Amino acid sequence: MTGHDSAVDIYRQALPVVLVSLVAGLFAGTLLGSETMREGISRVPGLLLLLPAFLATRGGVYGSLGARLSSGLHQGLLDPHFEWSGRLRNAIIASFLNGMIVSLFIAVLTWVVMLALGREAALLELVIILFVAALLSAVAMLGVLLPVIFKGYRRGLDPDNVIGPVVTTVGDVFGVFFLLVGIAVTEALL
Amino acid sequence: MSANEARAGDELGRDHIGDWTIRNIVTTLVPLLAVLSVLQMVSGTVLETFEAALLTNPALLVLVPVMIGTAGNLGSIMCARLSTQLHLGTFEFSPTNPDLRATVGAIVGLAGTVFVLLGIASWAIGHLLGGELGLAPLLVITITSGMLLAVWVVIVSTTAVYASYRLGYDPDDTTIPVVTNVCDITGVLILFAVVSVVL
Numbered sequence: 302m303t304g305h306d307s308a309v310d311i312y313r314q315a316l317p318v319v320l321v322s323l324v325a326g327l328f329a330g331t332l333l334g335s336e337t338m339r340e341g342i343s344r345v346p347g348l349l350l351l352l353p354a355f356l357a358t359r360g361g362v363y364g365s366l367g368a369r370l371s372s373g374l375h376q377g378l379l380d381p382h383f384e385w386s387g388r389l390r391n392a393i394i395a396s397f398l399n400g401m402i403v404s405l406f407i408a409v410l411t412w413v414v415m416l417a418l419g420r421e422a423a424l425l426e427l428v429i430i431l432f433v434a435a436l437l438s439a440v441a442m443l444g445v446l447l448p449v450i451f452k453g454y455r456r457g458l459d460p461d462n463v464i465g466p467v468v469t470t471v472g473d474v475f476g477v478f479f480l481l482v483g484i485a486v487t488e489a490l491l
Numbered sequence: 492m493s494a495n496e497a498r499a500g501d502e503l504g505r506d507h508i509g510d511w512t513i514r515n516i517v518t519t520l521v522p523l524l525a526v527l528s529v530l531q532m533v534s535g536t537v538l539e540t541f542e543a544a545l546l547t548n549p550a551l552l553v554l555v556p557v558m559i560g561t562a563g564n565l566g567s568i569m570c571a572r573l574s575t576q577l578h579l580g581t582f583e584f585s586p587t588n589p590d591l592r593a594t595v596g597a598i599v600g601l602a603g604t605v606f607v608l609l610g611i612a613s614w615a616i617g618h619l620l621g622g623e624l625g626l627a628p629l630l631v632i633t634i635t636s637g638m639l640l641a642v643w644v645v646i647v648s649t650t651a652v653y654a655s656y657r658l659g660y661d662p663d664d665t666t667i668p669v670v671t672n673v674c675d676i677t678g679v680l681i682l683f684a685v686v687s688v689v690l
Contacts, residue, residue: 307515307632308596308600319564323605330555330613331616334553340548349534349539349545354532354535357563358669360672364667364671371663372574373576391511395513395517399524406525410529418536441560449690464567473560
């Protein structure tokens, strides 16, 4: 499966997913450029500052989960059928904890950096936005990633070539959208 | 799982550099992601600095997620392939390694394809959102920053997998977060450097 693919093989296998990811990135970009999001960016100080860290955390947490599951499948440590036990359960719980812990850290960090830049920011607002966005992201990411890896592997698709694009695609589109949801929740609560 | 299977699993776990306990995964990744989030504040600060330009120029806002996403895509294809080859014992850190050459060729081809399309698409969407940037400057921006990014992705991915392997960390846990973050940050820096030269 790996080890003897030519450049053209890898290109062909990765291209469709990379193109889907391009379309999704454009969709995320259009969401980002939308009137509602631009209002949000103006109203919530620090939103542009936290955006790269927030989007990258999705990639880091779930990309690494995907790569771990992929190597586990290749090595025969994981059964290619989804089962809620053992290594797979540990890996999934750990990725959920990673996502939540790091997102809350980003909220505090953004607040600190904003203060250091001499700008005002509301800590509680940032914490709520990131908590909501991270929680919804976890549901969306796991819901897409696990079926893609296990069904893809069973059908002879090398998960290594598709995890990254799938993670960034789902992560970016839902990431920007869930930030908007988080902003709406803070407006309702605060 | 029987006791024998469990023991076999444990031995496999020791044989390979991976470990599958929750504590191990969390304590490996959280400090790493926290440090990388601090680094991400660099590109966040660039975005904050360009806030006015971004809010008045929709085409540039459209470019940001794609630029970041594609950097991460290419980096994780490269890293995942290299680290699986490492786990399978078929990897060799050498410029004559045919697997490495094939992966690099595919990365450059994918970048070329994506960034030409991105130039055209961001121009069209930017116009729909009321922007005034022309097709030529946008293509120059996307192709220049895209090719610089592809070369950078190859260098960073290979270095990260090699360093992770030498330091005794499982490349699956460490390289993808490191590479996607480094490429995101440099992607934004490259993009806005090219933007400020072209515009």
